[in-house]
Amino acid sequence: MEYFQVERKAGNKAAISVLTRLYKTILKYKFLYALMVPGIIWYIIYRYLPMFGLLIAFKEYNFALGIWNSPWVGMKYFNYLFSSSEFYTVLRNTVLINIYNLIYGFPAPIILALLLNELKNMLFKRSIQTVIYFPHFLSWVVFGGIIIQFLSPNEGFVNQIIKYFGGEPIFFLTQSQYFRSILVGTNILKEAGWGTIIYLAALASVEQEQYEAATVDGANRWQKLIHITLPGISNVIIIMLILKVGYLLDVGFEQIFIMYNPAVYDVSDVLSTYIYRVGIQDLRFSLTTALGLFQAVIGFLLIYGVNKIAKKYSDVSMW
Structure with missing residues (x-):
């Protein structure tokens, strides 16, 4: 005692x-x-x-x-979701668009940052940075409107070029085969420049002595990029990749809502637009709350899984 x-x-x-x-x-x-x-x-x-x-x-x-x-x-509404063909169409569209963004959009700011890092003329470098940052500060209402005008079948700049060379106007935003590519391309155009900020900051932390030693050893710029620059920012790339994968079920609502239309619902309707249409317009709050909870749980599991893999095969992880 x-x-x-x-x-x-x-x-x-x-x-x-x-x-x-x-x-x-x-x-x-x-x-x-x-x-x-x-x-x-x-x-x-x-x-x-x-x-x-x-x-x-x-x-x-x-x-x-x-x-x-x-x-x-x-579990009534979860059972309804998992037995609904519409849910799987929306889920497929969401995952596919995000995979395309991951494949093409994730490397874009890294490549831009590496190119900017090679520029020695500071005035030219700052000018390029200002130009590529600018689209980020435009709302999707404005930026999406500009894209819609550019792709207009009658007066759009793109179709004017097509007609100039003897082609027929293309209704880009009403044809399923083009729509996902347009979404991914415009997202890169708007956000890639802003994404370079993180990678430029990471590049600034790479020790210059390594480049000097590589120059003495006779390394060219490509070899320096492969053996010094990319390993130097690999930690940042892994962290950003983990965060990006966590949003695999979250596609920007504003972009798609501004640009899509019923003609391309089969390839453009994603979880966020489905939640808006069914939850807000049809007032089916229980159903869309169940969908939102499903989305959040999957997002957490994805982050946890990718973080586990990153921790196992590298020295970098979120926790």
């Missing part, structure tokens, strides 16, 4: 010691912790409190009854 009392006292002393050290640390860095408070409050209000709404996925939600009083239906 005395042994347990001694152990309890030792445990209490250890807990008090930890709390004392924590209090002193907070007191010492009180202004830094104060800066964290707005961010913590924002996350609580907009990220954690809305999780309460996930209950809707398991209920027959009714506005008049509210979340608590709406009747439980268990």
Whole structure:
């Protein structure tokens, strides 16, 4: 009995010691912790409190009854989703578009950053950076409108060139075989320049002595790129890839909503547009909440799995 009392006292002393050290640390860095408070409050209000709404996925939600009083239906809406052919069409479109973005869009900012890093004329380099950053600051309403005008069958710049060379106008945005390529291409055009910022910062941290030593050894620019530059930024590339894979079921709603139309629903309707159309317009909140929960769970599993693989085969991981 005395042994347990001694152990309890030792445990209490250890807990008090930890709390004392924590209090002193907070007191010492009180202004830094104060800066964290707005961010913590924002996350609580907009990220954690809305999780309460996930209950809707398991209920027959009714506005008049509210979340608590709406009747439980268990897995009804999940069963409906997994037995619906429309759900699998939307899921396939989402995954395919994101895979295309991953294959073609993920390397684009890396390649741009490597090209910019090779420029020695700083005025020219800054000018190019300004030009390629600019599309990021345009909303998809504006940028999408510009793309629609460019691809217009009557007055669009692209079709004017086609007609100039004797071809027939192409209705790009109403033909399924073109639409996904247009989505991926315009996304790269808008965001690739902005994505170079992270990689340019990573390139700045590569030690210049390595390049000088490689020059002495007779290495050319291509060899320096392969053996020094890419390994130097590989950690950043892996982290960005893990984050990118986590969004495999999340395609930008604004881009597709602005550019798609019923003629290309079979290749362009994705989870986010389906949630908007069914959840907001048709007021089927329980169904779309179930779909959103499914999307979040799969996203987490993807991040966890890719992070596990990265941790196993490299020294880089998210945790």
